[in-house]
Amino acid sequence: MTAPGEKTGGCHCGAVRFTARDVPDTASICHCKMCRRWTGSALVGVSLPEGNVTWEGEAHIKTLQSTRWAERAWCQRCGSHLWFRVTLASAFSGEVEIPLGLFDEPDGFVVTSEIYIDKKPDAYAFDGADTRTQMTRAECVAKFSVLGEDEAE
Template structure:
């Protein structure tokens, strides 16, 4: 994909992302469900491919031993999830797909923490799925 722009709900924080992948995934872990009110549907974007406007409005919380979450302090919109522990995901941000000004053209390709997914959630189509244990084994996060 090419360049994509987006913002929080109130517009105080905006971003431009380049070389945005054409895929997104869902995370069903307890923290993402509580943070977003549902599964977190997000696009993996390398940090160095994102530029931010309104950075003074961004707040972060170290939400686990290995990751942080960011939000707009003005409207509360979730801005990204970031693995802070060393490893294959530490250079990326998980940006909620709903923040993009144009969220068309993405393909839903993965679900993680599938064993934590409420039985009332159902998505159509085939995609890669990983359990909590598989995610921690693949990315090296502690259990």
């Protein structure tokens, strides 16, 4: 049983599980090329302070420094994506972005932002686009100076 504000989840095969505390009810969507290639679609995720997540099955977690400023993690048994994390010391470090589909109970979240909107393939769209913050690639690069012009297309 989980406490109020706590959610559990895990990978497809169950080798990696997590418990997250003080989980917000907000989620975000990223359409950058890296996220699209990583997920096969858009990354729909929930941001949490790293210290609010406890992982089980850590022996099955693999990470890749996917850019000079961030890493991605996955379960080495089933390949489920586990998190995206900024590793470069900046205003954006200290949090993990966990894909929404990993949560045992993925309902109750509201998407409040959608980034790299100009890179979104025209084959899909998410409801409620007019109710959330949307940013283009250029706006993201300008706001998040940790991004290089050559990264996060």
